Amino acid sequence: MGVLSGSPSKTTTAAMGNKSTGMPWRYWLKVHATDPSALLALGLLVVFIYLIAGPVFLLLGDAVQVQFAEQTRTGLAQGTLTxxxxxxxxxxxxxQDIFWVPLFNTLSVAVGAIVVALLVGAPLGWLLSRTDLPGKRWLSTALIVPYMLPSWTFxxxxxxxxxxxxxxxPPSWMESxxxxxxxxxxxxQLPxxxxxxxxxxxxxxxLFGNALRQFDAQLEDAARIMGAGPMHVARRIVVPLMLPSLVSACTLIFAKCLGDFGVAYIVGVPVRYDVLATSLFRSISSSQAGMSAVLAGAIVLLGGVSILIDMRLLKEASRFQTIGSKGSMARTAQLGQFAPLATTWAIIVLLVSAIIPLVALALTTVMRMPGIFTLDNLTLDFWIGNNLTTTTALRQGILLTxxxxxxxFNTIxxxxTAALGAGFLGLLVGIAVVRSPIRIVATLLRYITFLPxxxxxIAFAAxxxxxxxxxxxxxxxxxxTSIIxxxxxxxxxMPFASRAGISAMMQLGGDPEDAARVVGAGWWRRLVSIVVPIQKGALVSGVLLPFISGIKGLSLVVVLAVPGTDLLTTYAIRLVDYGYTQASNAVVLMVCVIAFVGTLGVQHITKSNLSDGLGSK
Structure with missing residues (x-):
């Protein structure tokens, strides 16, 4: 009787639909059958929970469960919480040896790298963006070369x-x-x-140079008119406004140093100088899954905390941000008599950070004994030679091996395949996040694809x-297998590919798709004939940049590759382990050529430039 005399039951209301706040579920299904962005978002969410969140949480779970190898040592059954x-x-x-010393070494290296990078990069950013430095257009691209190449090359x-x-x-040049x-x-630590x-x-x-370019010089002028001195202007105006760019640069460097494996492996392991990445690699190599999980979790925690700190500081610093109006000025300082000194400094940095290392690697590949500069010591054997006597397992030059x-072949x-998949899935993520009517699913999808x-x-590989x-x-x-x-x-x-897809789809209005829907085009037809052609630039960028990153990457694949699935990077590291210096350097040079040419190709195809905003004149 209560039901008859009162308001309709919840079941009846759900079946009928709430006309004021929603729509009948049958009508909802009919509408979204022609635009399955909600279903696409749900499907992608399931896929990335499995491919991204699942492995990370499973790894962290290994840290609190007894592993097979430690059953006897712990006296507990496999899988027991511990x-x-x-x-x-x-x-x-x-x-001390497993965790604390590597942790201290990791933090000291990261902090030291940040300090040196700021001392080197900040003056160069200012010279390239705010002065009349001779040749700054060429230098602004040349000084980015070190990042185009694998870090372990150096x-x-x-x-x-x-x-x-x-x-x-073989001996080093200094020994020779x-x-x-x-x-x-x-x-x-030093190297x-x-x-x-x-x-x-x-x-x-x-980051610092581009921020300086957007800084309005009229703010400095106003402060000077009020009687402020140069140091006061720098401390109270310039530095606070540059803080977001400096914080971002420091955070990026810190996060990159945490997971960098190749550099510490090549110049740290010989003297037992371990960082968290090499300690993790040693635990994985000795099948200590539980310890690997603890070390990987520490790296993930440090990386996550650094990103959260960065986001927090940038949010606070945004209160001080300013964007110049049409009348703003980015005044170019005249170096005058200091121009030769400034140019010399920029060229020295370029020589030390890129040219000298690459020349040293190249010359070593054509020397029987490194560092001996005589004609009879020159050879192409390590490239195209046969029956080499200097090695036992490598009897031919690499081009004949x-x-x-x-x-x-494996690398390509x-x-x-991974880059093509990432680019296409990134575009689909963009469609799902921007078009999906279920906002909570879109939000979760955005966060999960950012998780890597x-x-x-190396922690993700673990x-x-x-x-x-x-x-x-x-x-x-x-x-x-190659599949892993x-x-x-x-x-x-996926963090880059999904952000490229989301940004592209946010700029694409719904009118072209609506017009195609009116004439009867289905969702797939609209995707292939309208969305993909319009977003071709974002798709190309979402494919090629992951390809370049994958070509030169080592930390991710060194744990997962085996001799049958070696990439060029892991093959070069195996040659390093064997002590075949000339051959490993030759392989690395091939990686550098592919990465460098590929980066320039990406810039040309996408009409972008790593040095955009620097040396524009």
Missing amino acids: TYYFERALFSPVA ALAWNTLFKNRTTGG LGFTPPDWLAYG ITLILALHYSPFVIL PEFWLAT WIVG YLVPG AYLSMFAVPRGPVPALYG LVLAMLADQ
Whole structure:
């Protein structure tokens, strides 16, 4: 009787639909059958929960569950909840070597790299953006070259120049010239810090330089009119307004240093100078899944905290941001008599950070004994030679070695497939996030595709190893196959690819698709005939930039690749392990050529430039 005399029941209301706040569910299905963005968002969310969130959470779960190898040591059954790995990492007798020393080394290297990068990059950013520096248009592109190349390229160059008898293989140039570099110069914190600082200083040059270009010089003029001195103007006006760019540069460098494996492996491991990345690699290599999870979790935590701090500081700093109006001025300072000195400084940085390392690598590949500059010491054997007597496992030059061409083929098809997948999925994510009527799903999709950005490469690789090393349901074990590399690269590149797709779709109105819908075009037809052609630039960018990143990347693939699925980067590292310096340098040069030419190709195709905003005159 209550139902008859009262208001309709909830069931009846749901069936009829609330006319004031919603629509009948049958009508909703009919409407969205022609525009399945909601279903697309739900489908993509499930896919990326499996490919991104799943491996990360599974890895973190390994840190609190007894693993197969530790059942006897812990006296507990596999899968039992435990704090054993945290206690071993933090408080055991080996904790210093496994965790605390690598953590301290990681933080000291990262902080040192930030300081050096600021000292190198900030003056260059100012010279390129606010002065009449001679040749600044050319320099503004040339000084970005170090970031176009793999960071560990310069570690190999450092080894070529400064290594000593701590490791085997051919002598370094310094040894050939009669000088034996001490360990502190050849290996450890100093070279790692300098290499990473020079490699990532372009972040400071670009971010700080572009911010200076947008700074309105009239603000300085107004302060000077009021009687403020140069130091007061710099401290109270310029520095607060430049803070967002400096914070972003520092955060990026810190996050990159956390997960950088190659540099520390090449010039740190020979003297047992471990960072978290190399300690994690050692744990993975010795099948210590629980310890690997703890170390990877520490790297993820540090990376996530650094990004959150960056977001917080930028939010606070946004109160001080200013964008000049049409009448704003970015006045160019006249260097006058200091122009030669400033140009010399810029050229020295370019020489030290790019030209000298690359020349040293190239010359080493054509020398029987590195550092001996005589005609009879020159050879092309390490490129095209046969029956080499200087090595035992590498009997031919790399261009005649099947393993090199297999690694090249693997690199092209694995990285290419991952990049194509990331670019296309990034566009679909853009459509789903912008067009989906279920906003909570769109928001979750946006955050999950951003998650790999918070997880350094080697930690993400550890997550994939934890996820796919054993069969899980209908999915077989993928470790040792090319599929795991494709999936890991695709997922790792989704932060960029999804942001490119979202940005592109936010700029595309719904009118073209509405017009196509009126004439009867289905969703797929609209996607292929309208969305993809219009968003061709974003799609190309979303494919090519992940391809370049994958070509030169090492931290992500070094854990997942095996000899049969070697890429050029992992093949070069294996040659380093064998002590085949000339051959490894030759492979690295090929990687550098592909990465450099590919980067320039991306800029040409997408009509973009890494140095946009610098040296525009």
